[in-house]
Amino acid sequence: MSGSLAYGRVDRDGRLVEAELPLQRLQESAGSGLGQPIAVPQIATMARLAQRLGILVSRCVIAAEGSDDLDLWVEAKPDNDGVALSVGGWARRPSRGGDEGGERVYDFMRSRGDWLWETDASLKITSIGADAAESMVGQPFGRIFQFVDTGEGLAILEALATRARFEGQEAVVRVSGERVRLTGLPLMDGGGRFAGYRGNAFRLDGEPAVAEPQEPAVDAFGARLEKALRGPLSQIIEQAENIGAQKDGPIRRDYAEYANDIASAGRHLLGVIGDLVDLQAIERDDFRPRSERIDLTEIARRAAGLLKVRASERGIRIDAPAADETLLAMGDEGRVIQILVNLIGNAVRHSPDGASIWLRAEAQDRRAVLVVADQGPGIAPADHQRVFDKFTRIAPSDGAGSGLGLYIARRLARAMGGDIAVDSAPGQGARFILSLPLA
Known part of the structure; x- marks a missing residue:
């Protein structure tokens, strides 16, 4: 039921008095039930915090259910009767200490010898473990990787268009020529809306492949512009988004809104940088797109x-x-x-x-x-x-x-x-x- 919302209510004494079935099952797996104190520590903490501060609190949490972990997005909104809960995400994955067998949809994110990547909803890289990672953050996913058609079409494009999982897509890292195999899983926010992708790049054996002919590199100005601005802007965006999402604790609503405005302005500036770099490329005399x-x-x-x-x-x-x-x-x-x-x-x-x-x-x-x-x-x-x-x-x-x-x-x-x-x-x-x- 990944992405669905489950609603519930905690009364002023900390008891879970209302819960839709997924939330009720989570409560029962923690050894409690309806009408009893909420037994999921992460949600209980958020409910107490929302009630004490009198403001809506929302954040991502990881809760245990059986041998699995659940990635949840929880919103706790206080009112006169207690705290109203809405819990989304419900992305299930094996616990880090759990059994090695069974379906493990997030295994690729923890594999050794490879590096991880993540995008936002606009498919721009928000984190990446590759070499030269700082210059890649903030760039569109397709600008980092050149996808390789192995004879069966570029399935990744259909997956990206439909926000579906993809795996086994061969690609070349544009800046290094390194050959990789990509796997990605869509992320959803607490409202079930698409929030980006998280995935892994598996290095392929052999020498770096020579990519298909690419556009000539941008001139020195474009390169200096990217190097000087993209990394710092990406850090500003990341910090502002963390503040806006109140990941480090609740803050005044207007401060959170200011932080979100800063993040939005930063993303706009990254887009402008991307346009300027594209401009430098296409105005070169030797620019030749493929035919x-x-x-x-x-x-x-x-x-x-x-x-x-x-x-x-x-x-x-x-x-x-x-x-x-x-x-x-x-x-x-x-x-x-x-x-x-x-x-x-x-x-x-x-x-x-x-x-x-x-x-x-x-x-x-x-x-x-x-x-x-x-x-x-x-x-x-x-x-x-x-x-x-x-x-x-x-x-x-x-x-x-x-x-x-x-x-x-x-x-x-x-x-x-x-x-x-x-x-x-x-x-x-x-x-x-x-x-x-x-x-």
Whole structure:
């Protein structure tokens, strides 16, 4: 029942007087029952703390149930009758001291000889045990690893799109050329929402593989920028998130909100750094993306899947191409995903709650065309070219981005022999049209 919420109540005397079945079973496994003092020490401590301070307390805890450990997210909210509990997560794993047999879904996180990694909900690395780890924190997962197709397709992309477990995905660490095999398990927060991935990288024997041709390295400015800012910003974000989550104990609500604002600003700055580094790469004279046969509709479905959670939080529906649709084009798969994530992400940002976004693919005059259409406020004809300029935001509602996303997307499309155009008018939504050579 991983991710489900179970509710309960502790009275003012510390007794568990109400509990849904999972919480009741946990209480009973600790040797107690309904109407008796709560016997799970971690939850009992949180209930007492919430009641004493008169504030909501929430944090991750590990509780024992039989021979297993449970990773839980617990919220304890005081009221006149005691403390209301909501307990989520319910990720079961063998206890560190438990039996070695049986299913062990978290074994890969404790294996010797490998290193661990973890991402946040936007698939940016939050911790990693590899060499040069400091420079990797804060970067997108796909920028750290180049995934290797061993002949059965890149299953990891489907797993990432659907927030599913994956294992056995071969990859190359871009900065070192080291070959690894990746396994990952999705993380859920206390409300059952996707919170990222945690996984392991198993080193493969042999010499480091030579990755497929990559974009030329960024120039010295980009390298210095990343080295100087990415590590410190990542540390600021991590500390601010810990404070905001009150992992070290309860604090005033406004202080927690300030900490969350700091973390959000830090993530924004990391995104700007990523855009600037991309800018340095694509503006080099020797920048050449790969040219290979790709299925534009399949990539559109993957990109839509990556943004599905963000869209669903506002009731926005992304209507991707049907599973049986195919449109072959020539381009760089990774760069096309980057372009479509930007276009669909913009559509989500500018669409009203409950709106729809449509992705439509067709062949036109020896071109493979993918249209991203939204129900947002639209763009005046006079601004159709300006939206593709560097550092341009047409309206204050465009947010605090770098203003580079569409510029980079169009440069990438043109480098692959394609283009991006816009068709829009105020009040009529926007249609961004990606075209690539037909395969």
